[in-house]
Amino acid sequence: MHSILPFLLAMVVAVVLLEMLATKLRIAYPILLVVAGLLVSFIPGLPVVKVNPDLIFFILLPPLLCEAAWSVSFKEMKKWWRIISSFAFLVVFFTALSVAVVANYFIPGFTIALGFLLGGIVSPPDAVSIGAITKFVKIPKSTAAILEGESLLNDASSLIIFRFALVAVGTGQFIWHEAAFSFLWMITGGIGIGLALGWVFMQAHKRLPTDAPSDIAFTLIEPYFLYWVAEQVHSSGVLAVVSGGLLMSTHRFSFLNSTSRIKGYSVWESFIFILNGIVFLIIGLELPEIVQGLRSKGISLHTAIGYGVLVTAVLILARVISSYAALIATLIFRPSVAPRVSSRNRRWLIPVFLGWTGMRGVVSLAAALAIPVTLNNGMAFPHRDLILFITFVVILLTLVVQGLTLPYVIKHGRMFENFPEEPRETAKQQLKHGLRQHTYQFLQGKYDQDQQELAGTRNMLQHWEAKLKASDDERMSHPARIIFLEMLESQRRYLTELNKDPAFDEAIIREQLFLIDLEEERIKMLYQ
Structure with a gap:
C-alpha cells in the first residue's frame, strides 16, 4: 500500500498538470492523458497497474453516469428524443452487429458471440472526450444536445449487448425468448428502480435535517446505491443511475438548498475530473501488459494492431452510414426538425461530423476490463487479451486521430458557419x-x-x-x-x-x- 500510494498521488498530479497543458495547447485533455500514460508505462520500475474486473463497473460507472445525468438538459433531450433514441439504441446495435460480422469473418477463432461482445464494448462514444474536444469549437446547441443525450443513453444499450454476449460466450448458447424477457426486465426494472429510489432520496434530503456536507455525501453515495440495487435484481444498473439522476436533476431546487448546490457542484466537478483523468492514464498504462499477454498467445503485435485498425474503421463507417440514414429519414418523415444550416450542400456534411464524433473512452475501457479472466468452468476466457488490445487501439485511434482532426473538420467544412441561431x-x-x-x-x-x-x-x-x-x-x-x-x-x-x-x-x-x-x-x- 505504501509503495502504490505515491504512484497514485503522482497520477493525480499528472492529470492536473496535463489538463493545464491541454488547455494551453487548445486540445482535449483525454488525448494528452492517454499518450502520457502510454509513454510513462515504459519507464522501468513503475508498479504494474491491475484493475479488478469484478469492481471496475461498480467503481467507475455510477458516478460518471450520475454526473452526466445531472449535467444534460432534459428539455433538449425531450426535444430531440427521436434522433437521440435512434443513435443510442438502433445505431449502437447496428454498430455492434457490424463489428460482430467483420470480426467473425476476419479474426481467426472469433465467434459471432465474441464479435458481439467486442461490438458492445467499443460501440458507445465517450461523452467526456467529445465534450472536451468540442469545447474549443463552436457547434449549435441542438447538435450538442444530441451528442450529450446520445452519450448518456448509449452506455446502457451497449452494456446490455455486452452482458448478453458475455452470457452467450460463457454458456455457448443463446435462448431468444429468455433473452427477450431479460432485455425487457433490464430496461423496465432499471428505469423503475431508478425513479423509485430517486424519489426516496429526494424525500430523504427534504425531511432529514441535512446540511451541505451531509447533502454532498448523500449525493456521492446515491449513484452507487442505485446501481447496486438494480444489479442485485438483474436489471440494468446503468439505466437505474441514469433515470434516477435525471429525476433528481430536474427537481434539484426542491430538495437541495443553495449552499448544497454550490458546494456540491465544485466537489462533483473535481471528483469526476480526477476519476476521468486517472482512467485515461490507465488506458495507456495497461497497454504494455496486454501486449505481453498477446505475445504469450502467439499473436504478433503487427497482426493485433491490424485488427484494431480494422475495427476502428468499421466503427467510423457504421456511424457515418447511420448518420446519413438518420438525416434522410428526417428529411422524408420530419422535415420540420431537419438540421438548419446556411446552405443545403453543407447539410449533407453534418453526418460526416456526427460520424467523426465517435471517440471512445471510459465506458469502453471499463467494459473491456470487466471481462472475466476465466469462464465458469475454469477455462481461460477466449481471446480476452486480444479483445482488450483491440479496445485500447480503438480508444487510442479515435481519441488521437478523430480528436485532433475534429476541430479541423468543423472549421474546414464550415458546416456551422453563419448558423441561423440566436446569439x-x-x-x-x-x-x-x-x-x-x-x-x-x-x-x-x-x-x-x-x-x-x-x-x-x-x-x-x-x-x-x-x-x-x-x-x-x-x-x-x-x-x-x-x-x-x-x-x-x-x-x-x-x-x-x-x-x-x-x-x-x-x-x-x-x-x-x-x-x-x-x-x-x-x-x-x-x-x-
Whole structure:
C-alpha cells in the first residue's frame, strides 16, 4: 500500500498538470492523458497497474453516469428524443452487429458471440472526450444536445449487448425468448428502480435535517446505491443511475438548498475530473501488459494492431452510414426538425461530423476490463487479451486521430458557419431583462405603501426600478434579508417556469440560477 500510494498521488498530479497543458495547447485533455500514460508505462520500475474486473463497473460507472445525468438538459433531450433514441439504441446495435460480422469473418477463432461482445464494448462514444474536444469549437446547441443525450443513453444499450454476449460466450448458447424477457426486465426494472429510489432520496434530503456536507455525501453515495440495487435484481444498473439522476436533476431546487448546490457542484466537478483523468492514464498504462499477454498467445503485435485498425474503421463507417440514414429519414418523415444550416450542400456534411464524433473512452475501457479472466468452468476466457488490445487501439485511434482532426473538420467544412441561431449574448440579455421585470413586479405587488416605509424596502424597490431601466448589473447595497430571500425564490420559480418554453436555452437559465444561488449565499454570509 505504501509503495502504490505515491504512484497514485503522482497520477493525480499528472492529470492536473496535463489538463493545464491541454488547455494551453487548445486540445482535449483525454488525448494528452492517454499518450502520457502510454509513454510513462515504459519507464522501468513503475508498479504494474491491475484493475479488478469484478469492481471496475461498480467503481467507475455510477458516478460518471450520475454526473452526466445531472449535467444534460432534459428539455433538449425531450426535444430531440427521436434522433437521440435512434443513435443510442438502433445505431449502437447496428454498430455492434457490424463489428460482430467483420470480426467473425476476419479474426481467426472469433465467434459471432465474441464479435458481439467486442461490438458492445467499443460501440458507445465517450461523452467526456467529445465534450472536451468540442469545447474549443463552436457547434449549435441542438447538435450538442444530441451528442450529450446520445452519450448518456448509449452506455446502457451497449452494456446490455455486452452482458448478453458475455452470457452467450460463457454458456455457448443463446435462448431468444429468455433473452427477450431479460432485455425487457433490464430496461423496465432499471428505469423503475431508478425513479423509485430517486424519489426516496429526494424525500430523504427534504425531511432529514441535512446540511451541505451531509447533502454532498448523500449525493456521492446515491449513484452507487442505485446501481447496486438494480444489479442485485438483474436489471440494468446503468439505466437505474441514469433515470434516477435525471429525476433528481430536474427537481434539484426542491430538495437541495443553495449552499448544497454550490458546494456540491465544485466537489462533483473535481471528483469526476480526477476519476476521468486517472482512467485515461490507465488506458495507456495497461497497454504494455496486454501486449505481453498477446505475445504469450502467439499473436504478433503487427497482426493485433491490424485488427484494431480494422475495427476502428468499421466503427467510423457504421456511424457515418447511420448518420446519413438518420438525416434522410428526417428529411422524408420530419422535415420540420431537419438540421438548419446556411446552405443545403453543407447539410449533407453534418453526418460526416456526427460520424467523426465517435471517440471512445471510459465506458469502453471499463467494459473491456470487466471481462472475466476465466469462464465458469475454469477455462481461460477466449481471446480476452486480444479483445482488450483491440479496445485500447480503438480508444487510442479515435481519441488521437478523430480528436485532433475534429476541430479541423468543423472549421474546414464550415458546416456551422453563419448558423441561423440566436446569439448567446442576445439570449442572455433577453433573459436578464425579463428577470428584472419580474423582480420589480414582485416587489411592487407584494408590499403596499405602508410596508414600503419599512427600513430598506423602499431602497430595494428603487434599486430594482433603476436596475430595470439600466443596462449594467449593479449590486444592491443594503438589502432587507427576508424580502430579498423571498425575491430570490420568486426568481427561481420564474426561471423554472420559463425553462418550460422551448425557445429559451436551458444552459443560460442554469447559469442564471447559479448566479441566484451565489447571491443567496452572499446574503447569508453577510447576516451570519
